[in-house]
Amino acid sequence: MSTLDSKIPEGQLSEKWTRYKSSQKLVNPANKRKLDIIVVGTGLAGSSAAASLGALGFNVKIFCISDSPRRAHSIAAQGGINAAKNYQNDGDSIERLFNDTIKGGDYRAREANVYRLAEVANSIIDQGVAQGIPFARDYAGLLDNRSFGGSQVSRTFYAKGQTGQQLLLGAYSALSKEIKAGTVKMYERREMMDLVVIDGQARGIITRNLQTGELERWSSHAVVMATGGYGNVYFLSTNAMECNGSAAVQCYHKGAMFANPCFVQIxxxxxxxxxxxxxxxxxxxxxxxxxxxxxxxxxxxxxxxxxxxxxxxxxxxxxxxxxxxxxxxxxxxxxxxxxxxxxxxxxxxxxxxxxxxxxxxxxxxxxxxxxxxxxxxxxxxxxxxxxxxxxxxxxxxxxxxxxxxxxxYTMGGLWVDYELQTTIPGLFATGEANFSDHGANRLGASALMQGLADGYFILPYTMQNFLADKIHQPRVSIETKEFDEAEKSVRAKLESIMAIKGEKTVDTLQRELGHIMWEYVGMGRNAEKLTKAIPMLADLRKEFWSNVRVTGDMNSMNPELAKALRLADHIELAEIMAKDALQREESCGGHYREEYVTDEGEARRDDKNFMFVGVWEYKGEEQEPIMHKEELNYEFINVQQRNYK
Amino acid sequence: MDFTLKIWRQENQKAKGRFETYKIKDISPDCSFLEMLDILNESLVNKLSHPVCFDNDCREGICGMCGLYINGRPHGPDDAVTTCQLHMRKFTDGETITIEPWRAKPFPVIRDLVVDRTALDKMIQEGGYISVTSGGVPDGNAIPIPKHKADQAMDSASCIGCGACIAACKNASAMLFVGAKVTQLALLPQGKPEAAIRVQKMVAKMDELGFGNCTNTYACEAECPKEIKRSNISRMNLEFILAKIVSEETI
The missing domain is CATH 3.90.700.10 (Succinate dehydrogenase/fumarate reductase flavoprotein, catalytic domain)
Structure with missing residues (x-):
């Protein structure tokens, strides 16, 4: 399908990334200064990307939902980060990390992306050490490792049970350095409200200042979504309270396709x-x-x-x-x-x-x-x-x-190609916000690895390849009709939520959504439950838009309003999650369909019919979304039934 | 459990604040402090009034976003916890609980219990980092670091930037916060090249932003949810003196 060109470079798996880097287009330092990049989200993926792009010389603006980048939920990752350093001499290698990740994901991830991830992982550890991250060390003063699920080697680097904290503070320190240098501008307590697309290219965003309620317009040559996952659709999750999939839904509405929404990690x-x-x-x-x-x-x-x-x-x-x-x-x-x-x-x-x-x-x-x-x-x-x-x-x-x-964790997310670009030119997605590396199940200690690989070592290359063609594209004014329309529609949405003045609090409706999702689209799914869930979610959406109660006003700090906006988007996401889970008539990774199990009760994959990425396209309000397929071709890996016995 | 809550309400930075009293009933002792506030807020929404604004995010004690001054103590009556990790079992049934925002001049109130802590980021931006850019760094094992030094650096690095140390100090001193970062980086060989400049710049920024000097009462250490030691302040003072006397680099 022409709309889903994954742009995987030719050649042997181990040569693809090297080949890409040696033939991609670059932007010279003088031109970098003329190009603007917006990064939404300040977790590992966002902070590392903004710091790296800023250091290269691009003009970067980064938007943070809370008061400081250090609050992002990457901070709560505990156990560690994988890399195939083989410091333990226990037989680790890039190939083995690659194999474990593909197998762990139950053969539903894209081979070339995963290989690249395994390839750059070692550099993340070096980068972290250079930043002053106090990784655990042995008595010789060398880096220590522990084991994580799904592998038989010790390749996980850690800093007590606070590895995510230390890696995020590392990325935050790199970001702080760029903020001081003036290459990155930081905007805190801002939430993205809409994506602005001009002539088919992502050219800016609308934000809401959570402190004042004010709507603001920002333009750029490219936009990076580093907004994390949507686990909070289930209401109760290990995600932080502010984590949400709202920004991803806004992009989905503007034409970015959403991949494998049903792949959720429990x-x-x-x-x-x-x-x-x-x-x-x-x-x-x-x-x-x-x-x-x-x-x-x-x-x-x-x-x-x-x-x-x-x-x-x-x-x-x-x-x-x-x-x-x-x-x-x-x-x-x-x-x-x-x-x-x-x-x-x-x-x-x-x-x-x-x-x-x-x-x-x-x-x-x-x-x-x-x-x-x-x-x-x-x-x-x-x-x-x-x-x-x-x-x-x-x-x-x-x-x-x-x-x-x-x-x-949510393995699904915005569909991206090898360059981490979504189906909207100029819109990139990184970290948990994209779908590409973990297939149907993510291995432990691989989320930190992916977020930082994308930010430090992949986007700085692939975005240049895109921006090289934009050096003659002038900065766009925030007074264009596209910005006017985007802001107008956001304002209308805010006003309509405030006007409902219904009976149910946001938390009540959020719990109802969580209940439907956990019971019907949770750990054990089947056609009957999923078929029930879809109309229940549609009813909940109607109930939200007619019966939610938000007090206060929209022109000041109002956390209830912010929660309501996210909930509206989460209900919509829930609907495509249920639809995606229903169409995938197999069990794979975190997606377990009770009808498709082996005699021993293990998940039964159906490679013949479902070895594809389910990619959903928005068709408008009250319209059924369309699912496209990106077939997964395993050229180098030997696809097997997962066996951990 | 039943409680009477006296909560600081303030519409915005310029508005005059006041305490408001609320009654709350049938709270489980296993309920967290913030979940108790969620219950209060839900009841306020049901009564068509504006819920109490308070910062919170991870609710597992690591993001540093939450921070309430409860009964005269930052993060309330339990040791080594953030507000989100505080549970109602630490209070007695029928108790009156006073809840205030962090009180410090460099942390202006935004609304109710929410304060502006961007001053913390500003101090880090002055040099709370090692100036490496992405790529071009040596292998992770190229510089062995003695285990005890790495462990000590980790203890300092576990600061979550909540600001409790500053709220606890009668001078609103940020020396524990700055000291922890200075110490972490001064202990590691990677941090040495910039150590002298770093401590001078961070201290200068701390003064400029209006944080006070150390009172030597160690309230900061007592209230730190991550139990960061006051020796971090001594280390910062030592680094500062060395930087001023020995170093050739001054700011």
Whole structure:
């Protein structure tokens, strides 16, 4: 299909990126100063891109939804970042990282993009060290590694349980340097409201100043979406409160196609839900599965007694515990990929073996503490244990942690080609906001890797290739009719939400959306549930537009209004997520259709009919979107059934 | 649990603020402090009034966005937590809870409990970084760093930029915040080339923005949710003196 040209360079997999870089167009320093770039989002992907592009000499404007780039939710990534340095001499290589990532994604990612990711990953570690990131080191003073799910080598670099924080602060420091130098201008407490497209090219954005309510116009030669994922469609997720897919929906409305919306990652190790008032879920890092062992009682009576508070888990004998991951997947044990670990936990709980309120399993450090000592465990995971204790009020050094799967990451996102450009020329998408590298399931410690690879090492090349043709394109005025129309439609949307004055609060409707999504488009999907979900979502959309209640006014700080705007877009996203999940009649990665399973209860892929990216095109309000297909051709990799046994 | 809340309300930076009193009932002890405020806000919306504005984001104690002055303490009556990690079980049933924004001149109130903390970014922009650009750096293992130094640098680097140290200090001193960054980078060999300039510029900016001097009461250390040590301030003072006396580079 001509609209979906992935622009993968010719040649051997290992030569594609080198070949691309040696033949791409460049922009000379004098011309770079004449070209403007807008970056929306200040997480790893946005900050690293803005800093790198600013250092090259482009004029960059970066927009931050909160008061500082350091708040972006990349900061909460705990466990680590992958790179194939092979410092441990355990057989790692770029090929192996590439293979693990493709396999982990259940063969639904684009080969050339993933290979490039594995190729540049090593440079991220070097960059981080040079920035002063205090990665964990061994006694020789060299960088230390740990293991993560879906691999049999130790390739994960880490900084305690705060790797995301340290990497984000690294990117933030690079960004701060450019802000000081004047190459990047920073606009905080701004939320994108619309994309402005002129003559088919992305030429600017409309923002709302969250502090004053004012609408503002910004023009540029190219726009980068680094706005993260849409996990908050489920209401309860490990995402931060401000994380949202609203900006991506605006781009979708303006013609950027949306790829694989149904691919959502459910993370196996989160603190279980405790009450109706709950506003978000907290992740317990996957790195804990290095030393923690997951189990439930072997006997259903013991599970019942524990739930009723009649039995203490620490009193349960070793032979009465079912370490179900070690039992089912002896080769990978507790370190199977996230989708598999999540489903296995759900299977045990659904069968009646759950603990806590019935929807929890144990993550136990007893063996590790006996083997390594409490100090070692504290050094490795101290902050996570403290976090757990503060939330649950139980000491995890003495009692096993209770965990349950929760929505964590969205592999789907804006469709991009090899250059990370969407279907709108001049609009690029990076990090979690795009879809390209993780297929149907992302491996742990790969989100940080992808966000930074895109920002530091890929966009600075591919955007130049695009901008080289724009050196004669003058700066566009913000007084054009396209800007007028965009601002007018945003204002109309704001006014109509304020005018509804209905009965239901934004939080109430958001919970309803979350409930529909978790029950019908959640961990176990089937045609019946999905067919029910679609009209329910359409009804919810109607209810929102007729019955939402937002108080206050639109010309001042009004978080309720900001939440309402995001919710409107999330309902729409939910609809294409359900439609995408319905059309994909197979189980792959995080997308588990109960009708398509093997005799052993594992996900059953259908490579013959579904080895494609589902790419959705917006056709207008009340119109059915159209799905296009980007066929995935695996030229170099041997496609297999995933096996972690 | 039932509570009486006395909350600071202020429409904007120029408006005159005031305390408003709200009653809230049937709160679970396992509810977080911010979830309790969510419940209050939902009830305010139901009564057609404007909810209380407060900054928050990750709700897991790492982004540094939340920060409330609760019963006279930044982040409230628990140690080593941010406001979002504070749970209602730390209060007694029937208690009156006073909630204020961070109080410091360089942090003007934006609305209600939301303050402007961009001053923190401005200090980092003065040199709280190593001036490398993307690419062209040596291999990660090219410079071995003694484990204890890397660990110490990590302790300093765990600052979340919430501003509790400043809110806790009667001089609104930012020396713990600046000291943590100066120390992290001074401990690492990569940070050495710019160490002398960095400390001088960051300290000058800190003064310019109106942050006060250290009072030596160590309220900052006591209230830091990440337990950053006051030795970071000593280290910054040492670096500053060395920069002024020994270094050939001055600003």
């Amino acid at each position: 993370h196996p190790t989160c603190i279980p839900v405790k009450g109706d008032y709950q506003s978000k879920l907290t992740l317990m890092s996957e790195s804990l599965r290095n030393d923690g062992r997951i189990w439930v009682p072997k006997n259903i009576e013991d599970a019942k007694a524990i739930r009723e508070g009649k039995l203490n888990p620490t009193d349960l004998k070793e032979e009465d515990r079912d370490y179900y991951l070690e039992r089912r997947y002896p080769a990978f044990g507790n370190l199977v990929p996230r989708d598999i670990a999540s489903r296995a936990a759900k299977e045990r709980c659904d069968a009646g073996y759950g603990v806590g309120a019935g929807f929890a399993v144990y993550l136990d450090f007893k063996t590790a503490i006996e083997r390594l000592g409490r100090d070692k465990i504290q050094e490795r995971y101290g902050n996570l244990f403290q976090m757990y204790e503060k939330i649950v009020d139980v000491d995890p050094y003495e009692n096993p942690m209770m965990i349950y799967p929760a929505v964590h």
